[in-house]
Amino acid sequence: MTISLPLRINLISLVFAALVATVLTVIGGAFIYQQQRQNAIARAQIASDELASRAERLLGMQLRYEDFLGFDEQCSAVIRNDPLLSESALFNERGIQQYRSNAGGIAWPIGESLPEPGSTRTLTTHNGVIVVHPVVLGKDNVRGYTIVAINSETLLRETFRPIGWLVLSGMALFIVGLVIQQGIFWRAVGRPLARLVRTADELRPGDPAQIVALQQLTEKDDIGRVYAALARLMQRLADARNELVAQNTQLEAAVRERTDQLEKANAELALDIERRKELEDELRTLASTDSLTGLANRSFIMPYLERRLEQARRNYSPLGVVILDFDGFKNINDTYGHAVGDQALQIMGRRIEQVCRQSDVLARLGGDEFLIAFEAFLDDTQAEALCRRIIMLFEQPLQINSLSLKLGVSIGVAMFPRNGSDLVALLTAADRAMYQAKSEGGGFHFAPTSHTLTPHVSNQASL
């Protein structure tokens, strides 16, 4: 459990005040006790004096102790006059009691040194205090002693009564003082401190309005200095916050600028990648395209055929390959030049392309040799039709510049799986069939099936 600072200060001052009050009460009590005791003894001395002077008067009248009339009563009267006194008696010089105030009597203070004439002696016994006074006749002729006793209980009661009052009034004063002290303390310390704590709790770091409000507080004491320190702290916080905001703004600007740069770089990179892709596509196209005719080239058609064969093998579907080679092309080259030969290749390439179906793939293998891969049917009717359409193309003369040229064509046809189970076998069969056709003066020729080596179709026959 934590005790608040005002409460701690309060408790410390309270304990201190209680200690001071206790010490003061003890000192005051001791002083009062001393005073009361002396006062009591003085009263006993007066009574003892009184008795002694009466006895002296009677002795001065030449009376003997035995002749003192009513002296017991006089002893009692002395006691009655002062309630503090408990007993009184008259002893002769030999210590024999002559008169007393009440029964019982006071013991002769044997062994004690007795007072000289003109003085008294106070003796303290366990019963109380005894005041002894000599009875003197003439000069220094001690004829007896009066003794007055104060009971110890009475003495205590008499001395402690004022002490009790002292304590009570001291306590009452202490309580009144405490209430006043609490009021002053609350006004001077507790309330300002509580306000300080409240103000500190409500502070919003760096709030300029609160800084101004703190600076305007007029307390001149320590609390005022704490407010001033709080104002300075708030100002430092505000400065730090402003600096942070400025740095953040700078940082954000730098990040924005860097982000812009990165986005620009990214865009450029994306453009580069796109260009590169286009270039790669172009290169790929170039690598797979015959630059003269724009048809697929050998690099493209060979892996393509491998894939188509694999597919055909999986699906048990037939695949046809046509290889065609121009007849008399060298002559055009030789006669009209390569440029004309090139044009002839381009024109014939376009024409052949036109007679192919969507699913057929036409490629130029090189020179004046072309290949068509086509989806075949079980019978050869379709393949034959294709060959015939190609041959018909070559029947139309080529118009190049002012020239009208004529070319022939030799076509070899091979079917998978009939004429070969792999690409090499299939192409060899088609090639052989083409040469077969060429050897027969052009037209088309189907590769022979493995069980019958004789050609089953010849264009010559059908044409």
Ligand SMILES: Nc1nc2c(ncn2[C@@H]2O[C@H](COP(=O)(O)OP(=O)(O)OP(=O)(O)O)[C@@H](O)[C@H]2O)c(=O)[nH]1
């Ligand atoms: N203009 C041109 N000629 C080419 C090209 N590629 C190859 N040639 C030529 O084409 C000719 C092909 O020769 P051949 O196949 O013997 O020509 P052909 O006269 O048709 O003879 P056969 O095929 O035996 O009927 C050669 O002279 C090659 O130099 C080309 O891209 N352009």
